Amino acid sequence: MERAINRSEELARLAECAGDARRRTVELVWDLDDGQFLGPLLPIVNPPLWEVAHVAWFQERWMLRRRGERSLAGANADALYDSAEVHHGARWSIPLLPRAAVLDYLQAVHEKVADRLRAGDLGEEDVYFLQLATYHEDMHAEAFTYTRQTLGYPAPRLSGSGSPPAGNGTAPCAWSDDVEIAGGVYTLGSRPQQGFLFDNEKWAHPVEVEPFRMARCPVSQADFAAFADAGGYQRRAFWSAEGWAWRERACAHQPVYWRRGAAGRWERRHFDAWVPLEPALPAVHVNWHEAEAWCRWAGRRLPSEAEWEVAASGSPASAAVKHRYPWGEEARPELAHTDWKALGCAPVTALQESASGFGCRQMIGNVWEWTASDFAPYPGFSADPYAAYSRPWFGTHKVLRGGSWATTGRLARNAFRNFYRPERRDIFAGFRSCAPR
Numbered sequence: 339m340e341r342a343i344n345r346s347e348e349l350a351r352l353a354e355c356a357g358d359a360r361r362r363t364v365e366l367v368w369d370l371d372d373g374q375f376l377g378p379l380l381p382i383v384n385p386p387l388w389e390v391a392h393v394a395w396f397q398e399r400w401m402l403r404r405r406g407e408r409s410l411a412g413a414n415a416d417a418l419y420d421s422a423e424v425h426h427g428a429r430w431s432i433p434l435l436p437r438a439a440v441l442d443y444l445q446a447v448h449e450k451v452a453d454r455l456r457a458g459d460l461g462e463e464d465v466y467f468l469q470l471a472t473y474h475e476d477m478h479a480e481a482f483t484y485t486r487q488t489l490g491y492p493a494p495r496l497s498g499s500g501s502p503p504a505g506n507g508t509a510p511c512a513w514s515d516d517v518e519i520a521g522g523v524y525t526l527g528s529r530p531q532q533g534f535l536f537d538n539e540k541w542a543h544p545v546e547v548e549p550f551r552m553a554r555c556p557v558s559q560a561d562f563a564a565f566a567d568a569g570g571y572q573r574r575a576f577w578s579a580e581g582w583a584w585r586e587r588a589c590a591h592q593p594v595y596w597r598r599g600a601a602g603r604w605e606r607r608h609f610d611a612w613v614p615l616e617p618a619l620p621a622v623h624v625n626w627h628e629a630e631a632w633c634r635w636a637g638r639r640l641p642s643e644a645e646w647e648v649a650a651s652g653s654p655a656s657a658a659v660k661h662r663y664p665w666g667e668e669a670r671p672e673l674a675h676t677d678w679k680a681l682g683c684a685p686v687t688a689l690q691e692s693a694s695g696f697g698c699r700q701m702i703g704n705v706w707e708w709t710a711s712d713f714a715p716y717p718g719f720s721a722d723p724y725a726a727y728s729r730p731w732f733g734t735h736k737v738l739r740g741g742s743w744a745t746t747g748r749l750a751r752n753a754f755r756n757f758y759r760p761e762r763r764d765i766f767a768g769f770r771s772c773a774p775r
Contacts, residue, residue, distance in 0.1 A: 346458070348465070349455055349458060349465075352455065352468050352469065353455040353456075355469075355472050357448075357452070359475040359476055359479065360444070360475065362479045362678075362746075363393060363475060363478070364441070364444070365494060365495070365496050365497065366479055366482040366483060366486075366494050367390055369492075369494075369495065370491065374386070375437045376430065379430045381427075382488065383484075383489070384426070384429055386482065386485065387434050387437060388418075388424075388429040388430075388434055389478060389482070389485075390441070390444060391411065391419050391434065391435055391444070392421060393474070393478050394419075394440075394443045394446075394447045395409070395411060395415055395416075395418075395419035395420070396419075396471055396474050397448075397451060398415075400467040400724070401451050401454070401464065401468060402447070402451065402454075410443055410446050411435060411443050418435075421726070451468070466534070467723075469534045470534075472748075473748075473749055476748070477749070479746070480742065480744045480745055480746075482494075483678070483766075484764050486609060487595075487607075487608075487609055487623075488764045490610050491610060492609055493608070493610070493611075493681050496678050496681065503675065515554050516551035516552060516553055517552055517553075517649070517696050517697040518551055518696075519547075519549065519551070519648060519649055519654075519696050520654065520657075521547055521548045521549040522546070523545070524545055524647075524657050524660070525542050525543070525544060525660050526542070526545045526644050526647055526716070527540065527542040527753060528540060528541070528542055528753045529541065532662070535753075536754070536755070537721055537722040537727060538713075538715065538728040538755050538757075539716070539753050539755060540716060540718075540720070543716060543717055547644055550641070550645055550773070552641055552645065552698060552770065552771075552773075553698075553770045553771050554693075554697055554698055554699055555620075555699050555700060556620040556621070556686055556704065556707060556768045556770045557620065557621050557629075557632065557771060558618060558619065558620055558621060559606070559615050559621050560617035560618070561636075562593065562621035562624065562632060563604055563617070565632045565635050565636070566592055566593060566596075566604075568635065570631060570635050572591070573635075575634070576631040576634040576635045577627065577630075577631045577634075578627065578630060578631075580627065580760070581628075581631055581760075584627050584761050585627070588761070590628075593606075593621075593624070594623050594764075595607040595608075595623055596615070599612070599614070608682060618686060619683045619684070619686070620683050620686050620700075620704055620705045620768040621769070622705050622742075622767065622768050623764065623766070624708075624763060624767060624768055625761055625762055626758075626760035626761075626762075629769040630710075632769075632771075633771050638771035639710065639771065639772050639773075640710040640769060640772070641710060641770070642710050642711050643710075643711040643737040643755070644711075646707065646709050646739045646740075647739065647753065648696075649698045649701070650664050650694050650698065650752045651694070651753070652694070653695035653696075654695060655695075660752075661694075661695070661752065662752060662753075663702060663751060663752060664692060664701045665691070665693070665694070669751075673691060673692040674747055674750060675700065675703035675704040675743050676703040676741055676742075676743065676745050676746060676750055677745075677746055678743065680743070681743075682743060683705060683743055684743070686699075686700065686704075688700070698770075700740075701740050702740055702751070703742065703743060703745065703747075704740075704741075704742065704743055704768075705740075705742050705743075705767060705768035705769075706738040706741060706765060706767040707738060707739050707740045707767070707770055708737075708769045709736065709739060711737045712733060712735070712736060713731055713732055713734075713735040713736060713737050713757040715728070728757075731757055734759060735757040735758055735760075736757065736758065736759070736760045737755055737756070738755075738765075738767055739752075739754070739755070742765075742766035742767070743766065744766055745766075
């Protein structure tokens, strides 16, 4: 009886998460007109008309069609919506479903999955794929959000977004305000008993880390403006060869979405609105090359992903301690600036109680944080059934950690590895720095 009750509770929780993900997807796109639903052909975003249907296709592929059901999108569904097969540039020109049909498809798939959940007709494999589909949808929800930012669409109208946590002006949190982290042998990665995991987290393995010092907080907009004002984008000495080549190719002479406003003061575009630069908020929409250049200018460096995970999950009491979240083992939404709260970043001085055992704040939420590390498999890597998730990107992407304000709390945790190409600055990414070795 107890097993049956626990199973029923688990399925109810999974159904709630899947429903929450679907509601968020709809909220993020429902107000876009037909032209916005397609949008311009750009190398860094997908047309929402394609991407929304892809989200439905993915859930249908793993939850319904594994049993031999036909796609509700028609016989050509795979040729249209399988991201591993449809070249990015083709997603604007192939014969996609029209907007109304895409939204109907999204709803129809959700209803069929919900019917299966109500019937309790799920094995362990189904539970795994339902979680995979939900997390996949969460990731695309964040992508819909930064697509709206990239294209200058209005901010989405989301239920329950609320206000950002206030900063504490009495508590300094400059990039030079470091915590000390002892060297030792720590554990990187996740263990089997930790619930749903992505293949690139497997498995936990020992890593030796030298003592280092890391900033308590992410680099702020004021910190990054100082770099731009000092001619950081024009001084070759601060850039790697690859970074300078990107800067030249992209004609990047200042931070993206920034401009000089009245009296020469910086302004930043937030979706479709220009606002005065917010000095206390973290620098965001910074790519890896820009983060690396800032570090050279400041005499700092980016942390490795092992250093980042140690700082987020470890304890000064013992190298054997490893927490799921910076503050402990349980999710505490009030300590993480995630889930589209305030539709933007919180001050770097906020959420002091979110500190890890070593004293680093805001390591979950607010902005993704670039690390110095290439995205690579852990020892003994083996791809999960969704083989296109990690393997194609090893060696070409950089690792980010922590989550942003547009990341769901159920996804963000210490061991989760995000990964993007180093030139991407459309994503909600910033960074924190370490003292030089």
